[in-house]
Amino acid sequence: MRHIIIASTSTVHGGQTLDYLLDELRVFFKYTSEILFIPYARPGGISHDAYTEKVSEAFKNIDKTVVGIHEFEDPKKAIKNxxxxxxxxxxxxxxxNALYKNDVLETIKDAVNNGTPYLGTSAGSNICGLTMNTTNDMPIVYPPSFKTFGFVKFNINPHYLDPDPKSKHMGETRETRIKEFHSFNAQPVVGLREGSWIEVKEHTVTLKGPLDARIFEHGKSPYEIQTNADLSNLM
Known part of the structure; x- marks a missing residue:
């Protein structure tokens, strides 16, 4: 059975890495003592080793060992195991770009669809959707394709921000950006606010966490859904 957690962020404001999710992850990863970490997104350009070490410290709190995929000579075998x-x-x-370059995107997809528990945060969550086209990031490299895992049949906008009526910022809001996306694409988009996550259990898709999510569907006005709401209708 597929079991996936798609979290908006690894760290909520004022917290430590994954601390708001650790109780959930203790149960989520209860059948393994070792987590295979994919550090390819490299926040701030840090090394794979440094990123893996940072994540390892967080998982020590629930007695889990973390091993980076870059440490294996055969990454596909590491994923399958x-x-x-x-x-x-x-x-x-x-x-x-790294998932395609290392030819592991389909290998991860197959493993997760066959029951390996998968946790994604931020960029690692964005790729759980049909494409990466609703990321917030700058295109500093050019991947061979924008198609991603497609674990859910919609797109995800992690770190979704509501417009601040007091802000003097004159650039586009997230909502404006997603409306631009829907000028060229039809799939729904879930705006996932900080501290919330989506849980997938086989074909059941549920919003979790303390905050509502904002839903964008092609040709419709955006609307809010409450935590514990079923998102399966977007599939």
Missing amino acids: AKGIFTGGGNTFVLV
Whole structure:
């Protein structure tokens, strides 16, 4: 059975890495003591080793060991043998480019669809949708394709921000950007606010966490859904 957590962020404001999710992850990864980490997104350009070490410290709190995929000579074999996978945030273009360059995107997709638990945060969540086209990141590299895992049949906008009526910022809001996306694409988009996540259990898709999510459907006005709402209708 597919079991996936698609989290908007790894760190909520004022917290430590994954601390708001650790109780959930203790249960989510209960059948393994080792997590295979995909550090390809490299937030701030940090090294794969440094990123893996940072994540390892967080998982020690629930007695899990973390091993970076870059440490394996055969990454495909590592994925097939993994009992749990975590893809962290950073730059989505860098992440997707590396997944294609290392020829592991389909291998991860197959493993997760066959039951390996998958956790994604930020960029690692954005790629759970049909495409990466609703990322917030700068295109600093050019991946071979924008198509991603498609674990859910919609797109995801992690770190979704509501317009601030007091802001003097004159650039486009997230809502404006997503409306631009729908000028060329038809799939729904879920605006996932900080501290919330989507849980997938086989074909059941549920919003979790303390905040509502904003839903964008082609040709419709955006609307809010409450936590614990079923998102399966978007599939």
